[in-house]
Amino acid sequence: xxxxxxxxxxxxxxxxxxxxxxxxxxxxxxxxxxxxxxxxxxxxxxxxxxxxxxxxxxxxxxxxxxxxxx
Amino acid sequence: xxxxxxxxxxxxxxxxxxxxxxxxxxxxxxxxxxxxxxxxxxxxxxxxxxxxxxxxxxxxxxxxxxxxxxxxxxxxxxxxxxxxxxxxxxxxxxxxxxxxxxxxxxxxxxxxxxxxxxxxxxxxxxxxxxxxxxxxxxxxxxxxxxxxxxxxxxxxxxxxxxxxxxxxxxxxxxxxxxxxxxxxxxxxxxxxxxxxxxxxxxxxxxxxxxxxxxxxxxxxxxxxxxxxxxxxxxxxxxxxxxxxxxxxxxxxxxxxxxxxxxxxxxxxxxxxxxxxxxxxxxxxxxxxxxxxxxxxxxxxxxxxxxxxxxxxxxxxxxxxxxxxxxxxxxxxxxxxxxxxxxxxxxxxxxxxxxxxxxxxxxxxxxxxxxxxxxx
Numbered sequence: 001x002x003x004x005x006x007x008x009x010x011x012x013x014x015x016x017x018x019x020x021x022x023x024x025x026x027x028x029x030x031x032x033x034x035x036x037x038x039x040x041x042x043x044x045x046x047x048x049x050x051x052x053x054x055x056x057x058x059x060x061x062x063x064x065x066x067x068x069x070x
Numbered sequence: 071x072x073x074x075x076x077x078x079x080x081x082x083x084x085x086x087x088x089x090x091x092x093x094x095x096x097x098x099x100x101x102x103x104x105x106x107x108x109x110x111x112x113x114x115x116x117x118x119x120x121x122x123x124x125x126x127x128x129x130x131x132x133x134x135x136x137x138x139x140x141x142x143x144x145x146x147x148x149x150x151x152x153x154x155x156x157x158x159x160x161x162x163x164x165x166x167x168x169x170x171x172x173x174x175x176x177x178x179x180x181x182x183x184x185x186x187x188x189x190x191x192x193x194x195x196x197x198x199x200x201x202x203x204x205x206x207x208x209x210x211x212x213x214x215x216x217x218x219x220x221x222x223x224x225x226x227x228x229x230x231x232x233x234x235x236x237x238x239x240x241x242x243x244x245x246x247x248x249x250x251x252x253x254x255x256x257x258x259x260x261x262x263x264x265x266x267x268x269x270x271x272x273x274x275x276x277x278x279x280x281x282x283x284x285x286x287x288x289x290x291x292x293x294x295x296x297x298x299x300x301x302x303x304x305x306x307x308x309x310x311x312x313x314x315x316x317x318x319x320x321x322x323x324x325x326x327x328x329x330x331x332x333x334x335x336x337x338x339x340x341x342x343x344x345x346x347x348x349x350x351x352x353x354x355x356x357x358x359x360x361x362x363x364x365x366x367x368x369x370x371x372x373x374x375x376x377x378x379x380x381x382x383x384x385x386x387x388x389x390x391x392x393x394x395x396x397x398x399x400x401x402x403x404x405x406x407x408x409x410x411x412x413x414x415x416x417x418x419x420x421x422x423x424x425x426x427x428x429x430x431x432x433x434x435x436x437x438x439x440x441x442x443x444x445x
Contacts, residue, residue, distance in 0.1 A: 006194045006201045010187040010208075013439040017432055018180045020290050024283055024431070025176035031278050032170060037270035 085127035089342025096340070097121035100235075109242035112326075113215065113333045117235065120337020133230075133338040143335045147230070152332045153220035154300040159325025160216075160430065161304020162317055164397065166279055168423035171268025175389070175421070177371065179428025182393025183436050184367025185211030189360030197352050202226050205440040207353050210237045211360025212433025213244070213396040219336060220297060221437040225444060231339035232350040236357035241396045247358070248365050248400065249407045252388050255369045260376075261411045263386040265421045273309075280305040287435060293445070294438025298431065361394065368393035368425060386418050393425035395433050401426040 051063040078084055097118040104114035123131035123139060130137035133147070146152040169175055190208030193199040199207060202225040209221045210233060218237040222230045240247065252261075284302035288295035304320055307313045368390030376384045388408050392400040401422035408416050 006204060007191065009201070009205075009440070009443045010191055013436060013443065014183065014187050016291070016439045017183050017435050018177070020287060020435055021176040021180040021428065021432055023290075024286060025173040027282055027286065028170055028173040028176070028275075028279065031275050031282065032173070032269065032271060035272045035274035035278065037272040037275075 080128070082127045082129060087127075087342060089346050090125040090127065092346060093121055093125040093340060093342050096345070097125075097337070103242075110238050112329055113238050114242075116330055116333025117238070117337035120334040121340045122337075123334075124338040124341040131338060132341045133335050134341070134344070139335060139338040142331050143338070146331055147219065147223045147335055148227070150220060150223065150296055152328050152335075153216035153223075154296040155328045156216040156325060156332065157297050157434070158300040158304040158320050159328070160397070161280070161301040161306075162308045162321035163325075164301075164305060164308075164427055164430070165423075166305060166427055167271045167276060168268060168420050169425075169427050170271045170275055170279055172421065172424045174375065174385070175393075175424030176428045176431075177375065178368050178390045178393040178425035179430075179432040180393075181371030182364045182368030182390060182425065182429050183212060183432045185360035185362065185364030185394070186433070186436050187211075188363040189356045192359060193352070193356050197356070199349075199352075200226075202444050203229055205444055206233055207356050208360055209233075209433065209437055209440065210240065210353075210357040211364040211394070212429070212436060213237070213241050213361060213364065213394040213400065214430060214433040215241065216332075217297060217395075217433045217437045219332065221440060224441060228344065229349065229353065231336060231345055232353045233357075234336040235340070236354050239354075240357050240361045241399065243361075244394075244396050244399050245403050245406075247361055248391050248394075248403050251362060251365045252369060252391050252404070252407055253411075255366060256373075256387050258411070260373070260387050261408055262416055263384055264416045265384075265386055265389075265418060266382075268420065268424070273311075276309045277306070280309065283431070287431070291435055291438035291442060293441040294435050297434035297437065301430065301434065364394040365391045368429075386416065386421065389418050389422040389425055392422040393429040393432070395426070395429040397426050397430060398423065400429070 047066055050066055054061055054063055100114045100118035103109040104111035131139050133139055133143035186208040189211050190204040193204035193207045194201055206222040206226040206229055209218050215237050219234050222233045280302035284299050287298040307316045307320060369387050372385055372387035372390030386408060388404050392404045394400050401419060404422040405417060405419035408418050
């Protein structure tokens with residue numbers, strides 16, 4: 001195998017890497033479109049803080065849901 | 071008396087060469103850098119001690135010898151076993167959300183592989199390495215230790231030691247190598263581009279990602295499957311949320327055990343006859359070239375992408391430098407560089423993590439392509 005072959009190999013390899021990662025980028029964009037992140041409402045951290053505070057005043061209480069009223 | 075003399079003659083002391091002493095110094099430098107400078111200590115200490123073991127005359131503790139290190143080398147490196155297991159652990163430890171939130175940064179991970187091909191061509195054309203050796207040297211530009219070991223063990227096992235040391239050394243030198251290149255290739259205005267937050271990524275998307283990527287990449291380049299397949303398997307373990315024990319083992323004990331063996335065995339490839347030659351010096355120089363061109367490739371391509379993006383959607387070209395794998399150090403270097411340049415106004419750590427993890431995939435794919443075309 002001579003050096004000219006290596007030039008071809010390097011060009012093909014670089015294009016191959018680019019092409020494959022481009023395809024993956026497109027696929028990922030589609031996946032994100034198909035499975036979008038839904039609004040989660042109250043964050044887990046906020047829920048934990050409210051639960052802890054509430055339990056301090058009312059021991060034994062279990063918080064299952066916190067709803068934000070606008 | 072004769073027995074005592076015979077014993078002395080059969081000792082390692084009587085058989086030490088100047089080359090062994092030089093290698094002890096090399097080992098000492100690596101161990102010093104690991105302990106004092108905290109440069110990749112988890113790897114440089116096993117590598118450093120492996121060098122010491124390999125240079126103990128008559129002890130048969132080199133990777134090419136008949137002893138236990140040789141056994142680990144033959145069953146762990148020659149069989150391609152250890153690097154993919156490292157990739158399994160890397161997959162467990164890697165969060166691909168920054169990449170999924172900005173799929174465009176996949177391209178930066180690809181463009182930052184430029185140095186691999188530049189160094190490979192330089193090695194073949196300018197320095198007379200064979201194509202297989204040149205490809206193994208070039209992959210240093212991918213800034214990915216396990217990938218470098220994986221490819222070198224297949225294409226140029228006699229150069230495994232210097233290639234591994236160059237790869238890991240340059241990875242720890244990212245904070246020194248990359249900032250001048252970023253400064254040279256970007257304007258102050260470009261460095262001040264503050265990117266908007268990436269779009270949020272759903273749990274389903276992060277679970278689908280490793281499955282789809284594993285299938286697509288392995289079908290496209292089957293020889294990259296050992297690396298990509300294990301990387302994506304590890305990531306699925308992480309993201310599934312139902313395999314906590316496997317996640318802890320693969321990202322903890324398993325990767326540590328394999329790192330121990332890998333470092334020791336790679337160090338033990340560096341006995342004096344294999345390491346002390348002009349080729350080693352050339353590999354170290356080419357490694358720096360590869361790294362620099364990869365960094366430049368990422369930055370320049372980010373600037374090219376910006377030509378097609380509207381104002382407000384432009385990306386900070388410095389994040390292209392993070393495309394050279396070396397997770398997460400390259401992203402941290404970009405963050406520090408940009409933050410320092412903008413007095414803390416712009417902090418692109420999360421945007422830089424996108425190309426950073428894309429670079430891991432990119433270098434593994436590049437290694438797979440080389441394997442396919444050169445094996």
